[in-house]
Amino acid sequence: MKFTPDKLPIYGETLESLEQWLFQQKQPRFRARQIMDWLYKKRVHTWSEMTNLPMSLRDWLSETFDLSPTQLVIRKSSEDITNKLLLRLRDGSLIETVIIRAPQKGVGQDTSRKTICISTQVGCAYGCRFCASGLAGWKRDLSPGEIVSQLIQICHLEDPITSRDKNEIASFDNIVVMGMGEPLANYDNLLQALKILNAPWGLNFGARRITVSTSGLVPEMIKLASEPMPFRLALSLHGATNEVREQIMPINRRYPLEELIPAAKLFVEKHGHMLTLEFILIEKINDTIAQADALIEIARDLHAHVNLIPYNTVQGLPWKRPSRRRQNVFLEKLHKNHIPATIRREKGHDINAACGQLRLQIEKNGVALPA
Ligand code: SF4
Known part of the structure; x- marks a missing residue:
């Protein structure tokens, strides 16, 4: 549509x-x-x-x-330092934008590193089994202006013009294109938006500080590898064998690991950045030692950093977050095999921070929103 x-x-x-x-x-x-x-x-x-x-x-x-294609309807703050914004578009659709703060040691929260996670579609057609964004299906692609406007909204909210160094246009440190939707399924609009964010006459935001995430659209990954702007890439792997990945990510049937890994390798070769492998840990699905072993092989092959994300429970879905002990065993296994890996702890768990969850809850429960 x-x-x-x-x-x-x-x-x-x-x-x-x-x-x-x-x-x-x-x-x-x-x-x-x-x-x-x-x-x-x-x-x-x-x-x-x-x-x-x-x-x-x-x-x-x-x-x-x-001048304002996105309108703020709800801002939710978590007990940690994640803020989730629910934005309304001109056709009434709702999208989510998230601010993730990482406090710097020895300095106050105002100088924390800020990463902004933006959406590229209303809903998502890819139906990953663990994801709230895909539950209601895909509604439409965001236009370039709606993508850029999410960042401008954050600038207006977070960074009053008076407190700003004139050379530093944005008050945040990184942008991750990882919110609602599959970014590479909206390729042309995404690229136009990134060009505007990166341009000296635009937000002048460095391409190296922009990470594009994908669930694994192989042809678009290959196309992105040939783009001149040096973006970073994060691959949502979430399963280290075809058997497990297929169970939770239908896209794997179209682009199995035999095709996906070479496309990721091509991107790394062309751009020279370290790739990030996103891996949501789901109890007894992909948090086993066998999955850790298979993930080690893939990460080693791609010289990738692994980002482990303990699953955020989504209302209506059966998946569970593994215990702390299981999470730590998995992480240690990677470390013992010299794979650079980190685990994301609790960012926004209390504000429905799983992608698309706040929107889903509001739409499902018919909550009245401010006009
Ligand atoms: S994880 Fe990403 S690609 Fe998969 S359904 Fe959710 S938004 Fe879509």
């Missing part, structure tokens, strides 16, 4: 496309840079604040473009 809004989200425009629009309006090219400056450097909330633009141009911009 494609959603065509009345007005185009301005955050989906590149400098070149905005110049084209302005050319049609018989406006000089330099106006496009002025507008980008207001959007990404001064980060205004209204067209009327763009005071160096003629009034007639401001009127045309406001009739043509949407």
Whole structure:
């Protein structure tokens, strides 16, 4: 399903496309840079604040473009340091954006490292058995403007313009494209959004600090490997043999490990970054010693870092989080075999932080949201 809004989200425009629009309006090219400056450097909330633009141009911009395609409806904070935002799009769809804070030793929370996890689709068609996002199926792709707007929303919320170093445009340290949806299934819109985030006239955010996650869409992984921007890649593996992976990730039937691992290898060879293997630990499904052994082989082959994520329980799904003891045995096994591995502890477990869970709960229970 494609959603065509009345007005185009301005955050989906590149400098070149905005110049084209302005050319049609018989406006000089330099106006496009002025507008980008207001959007990404001064980060205004209204067209009327763009005071160096003629009034007639401001009127045309406001009739043509949407300055706020995402609207904050709920902000939930967890007992640890994860914040989850539920955002409403112009067609009423809900998406999630998450702020994950990692406090630095010896400094206050304000200077913690911040990672922003953004969504690329409303729902998801890939139906991983453990995931809340896929439970209600896929509704639509997000436009580039809706993807970028999630970050602008965070900038507005987290980083008042007065407290900002002018050279440091964003207040966060990393972006992970790992929220609701399969990012590579919305390839063109994602790439356009990343280009805007990375561009000097846009958010000027370094590509090396952007990680794109995938459940394993092999053709798109190969395509991404040939992109010039040096993004990082995280592969949601979650099963180290075809048998186990298939049980929880239907995509494995289309792209089994024999195809997936070479595609991941190609990406590593082309971009030279260490790949991350995401591995959600689910009790008695993939937390066994046999799975750890198979994972060691894959991680060694790919020179990958393994990120273990104890499963966040999702209402209505049968899977369980393994005990601390089982989690530690798995982690130690990797470490003993010299595989760089970390385990993510408890970030947001108390705020439905599993991908898509907050949205699912709100939609299922018909909770009235603020207008
Ligand atoms: S884990 Fe990712 S790809 Fe799988 S259903 Fe959830 S959102 Fe989709």
